[in-house]
Every structure is written in C-alpha cells, then in structure tokens.
Amino acid sequence: xxxxxxxxxxxxxxxxxxxxxxxxxxxxxxxxxxxxxxxxxxxxxxxxxxxxxxxxxxxxxxxxxxxxxxxxxxxxxxxxxxxxxxxxxxxxxxxxxxxxxxxxxxxxxxxxxxxxxxxxxxxxxxxxxxxxxxxxxxxxxxxxxxxxxxxxxxxxxxxxxxxxxxxxxxxxxxxxxxxxxxxxxxxxxxxxxxxxxxxxxxxxxxxxxxxxxxxxxxxxxxxxxxxxxxxxxxxxxxxxxxxxxxxxxxxxxxxxxxxxxxxxxxxxxxxxxxxxxxxxxxxxxxxxxxxxxxxxxxxxxxxxxxxxxxxxxxxxxxxxxxxxxxxxxxxxxxxxxxxxxxxxxxxxxxxxxxxxxxxxxxxxxxxxxxxxxxxxxxxxxxxxxxxxxxxxxxxxxxxxxxxxxxxxxxxxxxxxxxxxxxxxxxxxxxxxxxxxxxxxxxxxxxxxxxxxxxxxxxxxxxxxxxxxxxxxxxxxxxxxxxxxxxxxxxxxxxxxxxxxxxxxxxxxxxxxxxxxxxxxxxxxxxxxxxxxxxxxxxxxxxxxxxxx
Numbered sequence: 248x249x250x251x252x253x254x255x256x257x258x259x260x261x262x263x264x265x266x267x268x269x270x271x272x273x274x275x276x277x278x279x280x281x282x283x284x285x286x287x288x289x290x291x292x293x294x295x296x297x298x299x300x301x302x303x304x305x306x307x308x309x310x311x312x313x314x315x316x317x318x319x320x321x322x323x324x325x326x327x328x329x330x331x332x333x334x335x336x337x338x339x340x341x342x343x344x345x346x347x348x349x350x351x352x353x354x355x356x357x358x359x360x361x362x363x364x365x366x367x368x369x370x371x372x373x374x375x376x377x378x379x380x381x382x383x384x385x386x387x388x389x390x391x392x393x394x395x396x397x398x399x400x401x402x403x404x405x406x407x408x409x410x411x412x413x414x415x416x417x418x419x420x421x422x423x424x425x426x427x428x429x430x431x432x433x434x435x436x437x438x439x440x441x442x443x444x445x446x447x448x449x450x451x452x453x454x455x456x457x458x459x460x461x462x463x464x465x466x467x468x469x470x471x472x473x474x475x476x477x478x479x480x481x482x483x484x485x486x487x488x489x490x491x492x493x494x495x496x497x498x499x500x501x502x503x504x505x506x507x508x509x510x511x512x513x514x515x516x517x518x519x520x521x522x523x524x525x526x527x528x529x530x531x532x533x534x535x536x537x538x539x540x541x542x543x544x545x546x547x548x549x550x551x552x553x554x555x556x557x558x559x560x561x562x563x564x565x566x567x568x569x570x571x572x573x574x575x576x577x578x579x580x581x582x583x584x585x586x587x588x589x590x591x592x593x594x595x596x597x598x599x600x601x602x603x604x605x606x607x608x609x610x611x612x613x614x615x616x617x618x619x620x621x622x623x624x625x626x627x628x629x630x631x632x633x634x635x636x637x638x639x640x641x642x643x644x645x646x647x648x649x650x651x652x653x654x655x656x657x658x659x660x661x662x663x664x665x666x667x668x669x670x671x672x673x674x675x676x677x678x679x680x681x682x683x684x685x686x687x688x689x690x691x692x693x694x695x696x697x698x699x700x701x702x703x704x705x706x707x708x709x710x711x712x713x714x715x716x717x718x719x720x721x722x723x724x725x726x727x728x729x730x731x732x733x734x735x736x737x738x739x740x741x742x743x744x745x746x747x748x749x750x751x752x753x754x755x756x757x758x759x760x761x762x763x764x765x766x767x768x769x770x771x772x773x774x775x776x777x778x779x780x781x782x783x784x785x786x787x788x789x790x791x792x793x794x795x
Contacts, residue, residue, distance in 0.1 A: 289360050289361070289362055290331075290357045290360060290361045290362070291326075291327050291328070291331060291361070291362045291363075291364070292331045292332075292333075292350065292353050292354055292357065292361070292362070292363050292364070293319075293322055293327055293331065293332040293333065293363070293364040293365070293366070294333045294335070294346055294347065294350040294363075294364075294365050294366070295315035295318055295319055295332065295333070295334045295335070295366045296315065296334075296335045296338055296343055296346065296366070296367045296368070296369070297311035297312040297313075297314055297315035297316075297334075297335070297336055297337070297367075297368045297369060298311050298312075298337055298338060298368070298369030298370065298383070298384065298385050299311045299312045299336075299337060299369070299385075300337045300385050301369075301370060301383070301385055301387070302385075302387070302388040302389075304388060304389055304390070305370065305383065305387060305388065305389070305390055306370075308369065308370070308461050309461055309463075310368070310461050310463055310466050310467040310470070311368035311369045311422075311467075312336050312337065313465060313466045313470075314366075314368040314422060314466045314467055314469075314470035315334055315335075315336070315366065315368055315470075316334075317465065317466045317470055317471070317474045318366055318470060318473065318474055319332055319334055320474070321473075321474040321475075321477050321478050322364065322477070324478050325477060325478055325517055325518040326518065327364075331353070333346055333349065333350060337385050338384055338385065339384050339385060339386040340384040340386055340387075340397055340398070340399060342384075343382070343384055343399060344399065347404060347407065350363070350365065350408075351407055351408055351411045351412065352411070354408065354411065354412035354415050354417075355411040355412050357412070357415070358414060359414040359415075361412065361414070361415040361416070362415065362416045362418070362515065362517070363408065363412065363415050363416070363417045363418065364418045364420075364517075365404070365408065365417070365418065365419045365420065366418075366420045366422065366473075367382055367420070367421050367422065367423060368422040368423070368467065368470060369382065369383060369422075369423055370382075370383035370423060370424075371383060371401070371421060371423030371424045371438060372390070372394070372398070372424070373438050373439045374394070374395060376392065376395075377395070378439065379395075379400050379401070379402060379439075380400070380401035380402065380438045380439055380441070381394065381395060381398035381399060381400055381401060382398060382399040382400075382401055382404070382421070382423065383398055383423075384397065384398065384399065401421065401438070401441070402441065404419070405419060405441065405444060405447070405449065408447070409444045409445075409446065409447055413446060414446070415446065416446060416447075416511055416513075416515050417444075417446060417447040417448065418447075418448050418450070418484070418517075419447055419448070419449050419450070420449075420450040420452075420473070421438065421449075421450070421451050421452065422452040422459065422467060422469045422470060422473075423438065423451075423452065423459065424438050424451070424452070424453060424457070424458050424459050438451055438455055438456075439455055439456070440455040440506075440508075441508065442508070443508040443509065443510040444508075444510045445510045445512065446510060446511060446512065447510045447511065448484060448488070448507060448508070448509050448510065448511050449507065449508045449510070450488060450491075450505065450506065450507045450508075451505065451506040451507075452467075452469035452495070452503070452505055453469075453503050453504060453505060453506065454504045454505075454506040455506060457503070457504070459503055460499055460502070460503055468494075468495050468498045468499050468503065469491070469495050469503075469505060471494075471498070472490070472491045472494035472495045472498065472505075473487075473491050475494065476488075476490045476491050476494065477517050477518075478518070479518075480518055480569075480570065481516070481518070481566075481569045481570025481571070482516070482517075482518075482570075483514035483515065483516055483565070483566075483569075484509075484511060484514065484515045484516070484517065485509070485514060487517065488505070488507050488509075491505055492504065492505040492507075513561075514562060514565055516565070516569045518569075528574060528577070529603075529605060529606040529607065530567075530571065530572070530573045530574070530577060530606065530607050530609070531573075531577050531578075531579075531598050531601070531602055531606060531607070531608045531609070532563075532564070532567055532573055532577065532578040532579065532608070532609040532610070532611075533579050533581075533594045533595065533598060533608070533609075533610050533611070534560045534563055534564060534578065534579070534580045534581070534582075534609075534610075534611045535560070535581050535582075535586050535591055535594075535610075535611060535612045535613065535614070536556035536557045536558075536559055536560035536580075536581070536582040536583070536586060536611075536613045536614065537556055537582075537583075537586040537613070537614030537615065537644075537645065537646055537647050538555075538556035538557040538582055538583050538586075538613075538614065555613070556582070556613035556614045556682070557582045557583060559611060559613040559682060560580055560582050560611065560613065563609075563611050563680075564578055564580060567609060573609070579594050579597075579598065581594060583647065584647050584648075585647070586614065586646055586647045587646050587647050587648040588646040588648060588658055590646075591644075591646055591658060592658075592662075595666040599666065599669055599670060602670060602673070602675045603673070603674075603675070604673060604674030604675065605674060605675075606674075606675045606676070607675065607676045607677075607678070608670050608675050608676070608677045608678070609677075609678050609679070610667070610677065610678070610679035610680070611679070611680045611682070612644060612663070612679070612680070612681050612682065612683060613680075613682040613683070614644065614645060614646075614682075614683060615644075615645040615683065616642060616643060616644050616645060616683035617642075617643055617645065618641070618642050618643070619638040619641040619642070619643060620638075641659050641660060641661060642659065642660035643658065643659050643660065644658040644659075644660070644663065644683060645658075646658060663681075664692065667679060667692055667695055667697070668692055670695075671692060671695050676695070677692070677695040677696070677697075678695070678696050679695065679696070679697045681697065
C-alpha cells in the first residue's frame with residue numbers, strides 16, 4: 248500500500264534532513280502522561296436458551312441444558328454479572344419470545360459500550376417452503392409443514408436485536424440443527440446462510456446445510472470449544488471463534504465445521520479487565536500510523552492516504568493492553584495528521600529518557616516509505632557523487648507533514664535505527680514492526696526483534712475481518728502475538744515461534760527471512776522480511792501475557 252504511490256513523486260529532494268532532526272530539542276508535550284481517564288466500563292448481558300425435553304416425535308436431545316450451564320459458568324468466570332445472565336431451560340415458544348423481549352429491552356436501555364451474548368442450543372430447521380431458518384421450542388410436537396406456526400424465525404431474533412440496540416456489540420450464536428431431528432416436512436436439518444449485520448457476529452455450530460453433533464457427556468462439542476476459549480485471556484473475538492472452529496473440527500473427526508459471519512466493526516475482548524500481579528509498568532509503546540498524507544508539501548494527489556495505518560495502531564494498542572498488560576499512560580499514539588516528523592522524534596526522545604534497563608519497548612511504524620535512490624532520481628537534481636552514493640542506500644519514512652520542496656520532515660531509516668540502538672544499549676528490549684514498503688532497517692540489532700514487511704507482501708492493505716482496513720503484514724504479526732503462534736500451549740510466544748508463524752504466511756522456508764544485507768528485490772527495497780538480534784533472547788518470550 249505504500250511504495251507504488253511514492254514512485255509518482257516528481258519534486259523530491261534529499262539533503263540534510265536527518266542532521267536537522269537530530270539537533271532538535273524534545274517537546275515535553277509528547278511525553279506519556281502519568282494520569283489517564285479511566286475507560287468506560289462495558290455493560291454485558293447474556294441470554295442462554297437450552298432445549299432438551301422435546302416430544303418423542305421431534306426427538307429429545309442430551310446436551311443443550313448442559314451446554315448453557317457450561318457457557319454460563321465461563322461467562323461468569325470472565326466477569327459477566329450473574330444478575331445480567333438470563334438462562335432459559337426447556338423453553339416454550341412464549342417463554343423464549345418473552346426472554347428475547349426482556350433481553351432486547353435491557354440492551355436498548357444500556358446504550359453504547361454494551362456487549363450482548365445470545366446463545367441458543369437445541370433443534371433448528373430450514374424450511375423449504377419459505378426458505379427461512381427456525382428455532383424449535385419444546386412445545387412443538389410434530390415436525391410437519393405447520394411447524395412454522397409454533398417455531399421462532401431465526402431472522403426475527405437477529406433483526407430485533409439489531410434494531411433495538413444498534414450501538415451494542417452482539418454475539419448471536421446458534422448451536423442448533425442437530426442430526427437426530429425427526430422431520431416430516433420438506434426442509435433441511437441444517438440452517439441456510441444468513442446475511443451479516445453491522446455490529447453483530449452471527450455464529451452457527453456447523454456450516455450452512457449441515458448438521459451438528461449432540462454427542463458428549465458434559466456438553467456438545469461446540470459448547471465445549473466455546474466455553475474453553477472465551478475464558479482465555481487477551482483473545483479478541485476473531486481468535487476466539489477461529490479457535491472454536493479448529494476445536495470443533497478436531498473433536499468431531501473433521502465432520503463438523505463451525506461457521507461465522509462477522510459484522511463487528513472493532514475487535515471485542517470478551518474477558519473483563521485483566522487482573523494481574525505481573526509487573527507491567529516497565530512496558531512502553533510508540534505506535535505511529537501516518538495514515539493521512541493530505542498535508543504533505545507539495546500536495547500531490549498520487550500520494551494516497553493509508554487507512555490501514557490507523558487501524559494498525561488501534562488494533563495494536565488493544566492487543567498490548569489486553570494481552571500484555573501495557574498501561575494506557577505508557578502507550579504513545581500518533582495517527583493521521585498528528586504523525587508529524589517532529590512528533591515522532593519527540594516520542595522516541597521522551598520515552599528514551601524514562602525507560603530503564605530491563606524495560607520493554609514496542610514500536611509500530613505504519614505508513615508510506617521510499618528508498619533514497621528513487622527520491623534522488625525523480626527529483627531531477629544534480630547531487631555530488633559521493634553524497635549521492637551515500638543517500639542512495641538510505642531508506643525513508645514519510646511523516647504526515649513531509650515537505651519535499653524544503654527538504655524537511657522525512658525520517659531516514661538510520662534515524663529510526665539509531666534510536667532503537669540507543670534503547671538496546673541501555674538494556675531495554677525492543678520489539679518493532681515496520682509496516683512500510685521499505686523495511687527501514689538493513690541490519691540486525693542485538694537485543695531487538697524487528698519485523699519488516701517485504702516489498703512483495705506490503706503493497707496492499709487488507710480487510711481485517713471488519714469494514715476497516717489493516718496492513719497485511721501487521722495483520723499477521725498481530726495474530727502471532729495474540730497467541731496463534733504459541734506452539735507448546737504455555738500462553739507465551741518466543742521469537743522463534745513468531746518467526747515460524749510469519750514464515751508460514753509469507754515465505755517458503757526460514758532461510759527466506761534471515762538477514763540478507765543490502766540485497767535488493769526486483770521492486771527495490773530490502774528483500775529480508777525479518778531481522779532478529781542474534782543472542783539468547785531468541786529463546787525467551789517476546790512478552791509474557793499477563794495472568795487472568
């Protein structure tokens with residue numbers, strides 16, 4: 248998303264930029280504040296419906312009541328107030344509809360910053376006559392063509408929740424379509440797919456058109472996987488339901504594939520605020536998302552904004568806070584027009600003064616970048632050969648206020664590297680993501696793990712499962728940090744585990760991401776995608792997740 252646009256710049260000059268930056272004094276206004284506003288407490292409500300005692304002709308089930316009791320236990324474990332969890336066991340049509348109305352009213356009254364968790368376990372059917380999905384209450388006695396008059400249309404549940412509480416984050420889960428259902432009407436035991444709804448994640452225990460298993464002593468396979476994963480600290484809803492899918496598939500011998508439609512516009516963490524005895528006041532973060540290029544001078548239309556860069560910052564901040572216990576007043580964010588050259592320099596200088604030996608610094612740089620050779624060639628200027636040769640090997644990050652005509656506000660990779668080295672030399676461990684067209688660093692730095700996007704990968708933004716964009720490279724680094732690269736299940740992820748995770752996504756083998764010096768790819772920029780400090784830190788966790 249970043250390199251191609253830079254090539255169109257016609258009036259660029261590179262000269263004494265970095266020297267002028269290094270001589271500036273830090274501005275105290277960019278230091279992390281010691282006090283921050285307390286986050287708004289999220290209000291959470293749950294409605295759990297489990298139907299087991301069906302009529303003989305419909306066929307009773309073994310697990311739905313056990314399913315909702317298990318889910319209730321997990322919800323209370325992660326901080327749901329017991330008073331805000333409504334459980335309906337063996338509900339009739341009237342009882343279920345009444346519970347849904349009460350649940351919807353609570354969500355509507357709660358307003359924004361609300362999470363709703365609706366879970367239904369029992370029989371369900373998709374009728375061929377009208378093409379609709381139905382939930383089956385226990386007072387349905389025959390599965391014939393008249394079942395629609397006593398069943399509950401699934402879409403009406405979805406629509407009602409969406410209409411009455413549009414600002415809530417909804418989880419609507421149907422663990423239905425059991426394979427033992429005895430039907431006498433034309434239709435499918437498996438649900439039909441439904442459209443996504445903004446602000447709502449809709450989940451089926453099995454893919455559309457298929458049936459779910461009711462086998463299990465303590466619960467069904469879907470409820471077991473869901474209950475197990477929602478209590479894991481630091482996981483976003485995307486990873487919870489991905490883990491559920493993998494768990495259900497494994498426990499059913501690859502027979503049942505869970506299905507989701509994600510309409511949530513932000514990542515949601517179902518667990519409550521993490522309580523920890525871990526020391527986390529030694530963790531710092533500088534998150535830069537130069538997403539708005541409208542203020543660059545001259546203003547050139549061929550330099551587009553980078554919407555994914557702002558999302559990268561938001562998602563990284565959420566991950567660092569939830570999973571790794573970073574304190575809000577130790578995370579410094581600069582996005583959009585705030586990501587100026589001076590502000591970026593001040594951020595590094597300010598935290599460098601405060602960080603001490605044994606601390607950890609996390610750095611994200613997302614936005615446009617280019618190499619010096621390209622900038623010199625397109626500038627049309629005659630530059631002295633010695634200086635030209637020196638500048639051609641440099642890489643440059645483009646802040647929001649880059650002034651190409653005045654040769655200001657363009658940060659070199661040397662500048663960034665020098666600050667990372669200044670941290671590591673004083674005993675601060677550094678993890679950095681450079682999500683730009685150029686990797687910005689061209690050498691490994693001891694005691695630091697620097698993840699730099701290769702040119703071939705980082706030419707586009709991707710959708711991060713929502714309506715927002717995210718950088719392709721940042722997307723997979725964050726999924727690794729969220730625990731997807733944790734191979735031994737200890738809740739921690741080593742540098743080597745994350746390297747293997749990135750290797751699988753982007754490269755054929757690990758040799759492809761070892762340091763390659765100044766080797767160039769055909770499109771320019773460093774070929775290496777990952778630089779690791781060559782010392783014992785490789786076998787340690789990058790960051791240890793805080794304990795629940």
